[in-house]
Amino acid sequence: MILLTRYAIIKKRYARQVAQGAESAHNSGDDSFAQKLSALIQIPTVSWTDRDKIDPALFRQFQSRLEELFPLVHGNLTRDLHGDYGIIYHWKGRDSSLKPVLFLAHYDVVPAEEKGGEAWTEEPFSGLIKEGELWGRGTLDIKTQLAFQLETAERLLGEGWQPERDIWFAFGGDEEISGREGAQKMAEVLKNRGLRFEFILDEGGVIARDQLAFLKGRPAALIGLEEKGFVTFKISASGASGHSSMPTREGTAIGRLSKGIVRLEKRLFPSRLTPVMRNMLERLVPWVSFPLGVLFANLWLTAPLIRFVFSRSPVTDSLIRTTQAVTVFKGGEQENILPGEATCLVNHRILPGDTIKSLERRHRRTLRDPGLTLEDAGNWPSNDPIAGADSEGSGFRLIQEVLEETHPEVVAVPFLVNGSTDSKYYRELSDQILRFTPLVLRPEDIASIHGVNEKVSLENLRKGLEFYTRLFRRL
Ligand SMILES: [Zn+2]
Structure with missing residues (x-):
């Protein structure tokens, strides 16, 4: 009985009328925006x-x-360049007593090389518009987000519109290689100005179509409210080097390190549902089958079962635990020489609740070998997870409301972002960091990000622009 009561309560809390698509704010036949984006795609701003x-x-x-x-935009907003990459725009609002908002994007892209024998069908930097799609590296990750934001500002300025509150934009040019020169420096600049934002919107979540089978075709807007942390540990073993004809009984550095790795891999990090993931499942209750709805509405009882099901696929498993992956192993030069050292790199994506320090302590206990040293590999900046923003906060609610108008078929849910975004550098500047781009993507579109044949539909561009127009008007 209590299961059903809770089901009814949660279902009522998160149910809503599916609205009719609202009137389009702009002429939908106009492809001038696609042309502009194409021009930006044609500049190969590759991060190596x-x-x-x-x-x-x-x-x-x-x-x-x-x-x-x-x-x-360039006539009415102030623009400051920071280093080679950072671009900050400031758009003054009418009411300076309101907290400003900050929009983030990056305009660097990963290289467009062929992947495992797969080649691009169209040139990756052609910006070709063909059969309702715009092709090219950066269409999904993520020049489109930058272009949405500037085009919306351009059109609204053309109407003589001014925002209520100040709007800031910060665009980085090295997100794909850590954001050290772009986002990190810009965040510092904004912090030094004493700015605090009502919310910050960055990339990280999209509208996923055909991703969650139990939604039976209904797309889900995954709005990233929390982000996993990142650290790579370097583990090293040293041994006596010398001639391989006279090895010691303790074995070689390679053997010693290998034993450590086996111990680590045998011991997975424990699984748990973060508050954001719990809230995501609860918000899905009205949209899934009755039996699944009862499960999602009663996580106090069913969480272990959900965790078990999630743990069976690497995609969902990564949402419920800190992951560890040994990605590099080095040791030995020549077959008749004992190696003096062996090293490996273990990359981690840290679930909110864990920290770099807690991982380190745990690994030292697991390795059980004082001869193995463990340190932050330091090739890439490491960071603790970024705690979840409130799904009842103004930012999440605003995105949800706008989506009800522009993408009424979509169910908006909070989400845990698995990768690392530029927004980590801005964590002290707002309590609400949201990671979302209004693009409806199928699994094959998602696979093309950092892969081959990245492209965006013109329909997505039209609707995304409408999303931003309505969003800006409500700020
Ligand atoms: Zn990106």
């Missing part, structure tokens, strides 16, 4: 892990292209 390979001239070219494409 080897920073020496990066061509800063391309990033400057991108910045001046923005001036040409969005003249009203």
Whole structure:
């Protein structure tokens, strides 16, 4: 009985009328926005892990292209460039007593190389518009978000509109290789100005179609409210080097390190449902079958079962635990020489609730070998997880309300972002960091991000622009 009562309560709390699609704010036949985005896709602002390979001239070219494409933005907003990559825009609102909002995006892209024999059907930097789609690296990750924001500002400025509160934009050019030169520096600049934001919107979640089978075709807007942390540990073993004809009884550095790795891999991090994931499941209750709804509404009882089901696929398993993956192993040079050292790298995505320190302590206990050293590998900035924003907060509610108008078929839920975004650097600037781009993506679209044949539909561009227009008007 209590299961059904709770089901009824949760279902009522999160049910809503499915609205009819609202009137389009802009002429939907107009593809001038797609043309502008195409121009931006054609500039190959590639981030290479080897920073020496990066061509800063391309990033400057991108910045001046923005001036040409969005003249009203550049005439009315103040723009500051920070280093080679960072661009900050400030749009003054009418009421300076209101807390400002901050929109983030990045305009660097990963290289567009062929993947495992798969080649692009169209040139990755062609910006080709063909059969209702715009092709190219950066269409989904994530020049489109930047273009949505600037185009919306451009159109609203054209109507003589001014926002109620101040709007800020901060665009980085090295997110794909850590954001150290872009986002990190810009966050510092905004912090030094004493700014605090009502909310911050960055990339990280999309409208997923055909991803969650139990939604029976209904797309889910995954709004990232929390983000996993990141750390890579380097574990090293040392041993006596010398001739391989006279090894010691203790074995080699490679053997010693291998034993440690086996112990680590045998011991998975424990699974748990974070508050954000719990809230996500509860919000799905009105939209799933009755038996599943009863399960999702009664997590106080069913959480172990849900965790068991989640743990059976690597995709869902990553949402309920800190992951560890040994990604690099090095040791030995030549077959007749005992190696003096062996090292490995273990990459972790840290679930909110765990910390870099807690991982380190746990690993030391698991390794049970004082001869193995463990340290932050330091190739990439590590960070603790970013705690969840409130799904009853103004930012989440606003996105949800706008989606009800622009994408009425969609159910909006809070989500845990698995990857790392630029927004981690802005964590002290707002209590509400939201990670979301209004693009409806199928599993094959998601696979094309950092893969081949990345492209966006013109329908997505039209609806995304409408989303932003309505969002800005409500700020
Ligand atoms: Zn991105």
